[in-house]
Amino acid sequence: MFVVTADQRGSRARADLVPAGLQAIGSLAGSRLALAPARTAGDEVQVAVPDARAVIDVALHLSRTHEWSVGIGVGPVEQPLPDDVRAARGTAFLNAREGVERAKKTPTRISIVGGEEGSDAEALLRLLVELRDRRTEEGWELCDLLAEGLTQRDAAARLGITEGAVSQRARNAGLRTEEGALPALERLLRRADDAAAATERDASAGVAGP
Numbered sequence: 001m002f003v004v005t006a007d008q009r010g011s012r013a014r015a016d017l018v019p020a021g022l023q024a025i026g027s028l029a030g031s032r033l034a035l036a037p038a039r040t041a042g043d044e045v046q047v048a049v050p051d052a053r054a055v056i057d058v059a060l061h062l063s064r065t066h067e068w069s070v071g072i073g074v075g076p077v078e079q080p081l082p083d084d085v086r087a088a089r090g091t092a093f094l095n096a097r098e099g100v101e102r103a104k105k106t107p108t109r110i111s112i113v114g115g116e117e118g119s120d121a122e123a124l125l126r127l128l129v130e131l132r133d134r135r136t137e138e139g140w141e142l143c144d145l146l147a148e149g150l151t152q153r154d155a156a157a158r159l160g161i162t163e164g165a166v167s168q169r170a171r172n173a174g175l176r177t178e179e180g181a182l183p184a185l186e187r188l189l190r191r192a193d194d195a196a197a198a199t200e201r202d203a204s205a206g207v208a209g210p
Contacts, residue, residue, distance in 0.1 A: 001034065001048060002055040002193065003073040003096040006062050007104070008043035017067055021045050028061055029054040035085040046085050046096070048077065052189040056125075056182065063110050063129050071099025074114025074189070075196040091196065108133070115199070117192035124185050131174045139173030142166065146175065 004025075008017050018039050025037040025047055032054035037047035049055040055072060062068040073096030078089045095113035102111040108129040112122035135143070145155040156166040170176065 001050055001077045001092045003048050003092040004055060004058055005046045005071045005096040005100040006068040007100050009067055009069055011043035016043060018043055018045055024061060025058050028057050035081060035088060038085050040086055048085055048088060052186045056185055059110060069100055069103040070110045071096045071103050072112040073099055074118045074192045076200045114192045115195055117195045121185060121188035121192055124181060124188060128178060128181050131177060135173050138169055142169050143173060143175055
């Protein structure tokens with residue numbers, strides 16, 4: 001299981017972004033969530049996600065605004081899950097707490113805690129966030145159009161520029177690099193989740209054994 005804990009940065013001097021954050025998470029991940037996102041304390045949100053790609057989508061969305069410190073915890077959770085994420089417990093929640101505290105101290109504002117495999121995923125995720133942090137408004141404009149399902153030709157027509165200009169903008173924005181990195185990051189997160197589950201099974205077997 002993956003748990004995302006995100007804390008709004010500089011919340012005392014800014015408007016409360018939690019309602020918008022909760023709505024965005026619900027829209028992005030929807031049925032892929034294990035539990036609905038909720039405000040946990042102050043300007044903090046938390047959500048439990050069983051799907052690796054969904055947790056990437058949520059984390060990258062929150063990081064894009066530079067308004068959130070995002071911690072991702074990998075590990076088991078106590079079953080059965082309660083109805084409210086605020087009542088849930090388990091290693092993934094503890095790791096997410098550690099992750100958000102680490103994220104507050106990093107330039108990329110994001111961290112993953114979950115064993116050696118989690119550290120590998122974190123390294124790739126931070127590189128991806130650094131790439132996205134350098135993206136211009138024009139790059140994001142094209143990125144959003146392509147995410148809607150438009151082709152580069154359609155995007156060129158919408159933007160009123162040539163297809164060559166669209167291709168150049170895509171290169172400058174690192175869109176193909178991101179596209180290639182996402183499946184690799186998803187695989188790393190799945191391995192981290194599998195490793196955490198195996199560790200938990202081994203620990204339970206050891207306690208039950210002679």
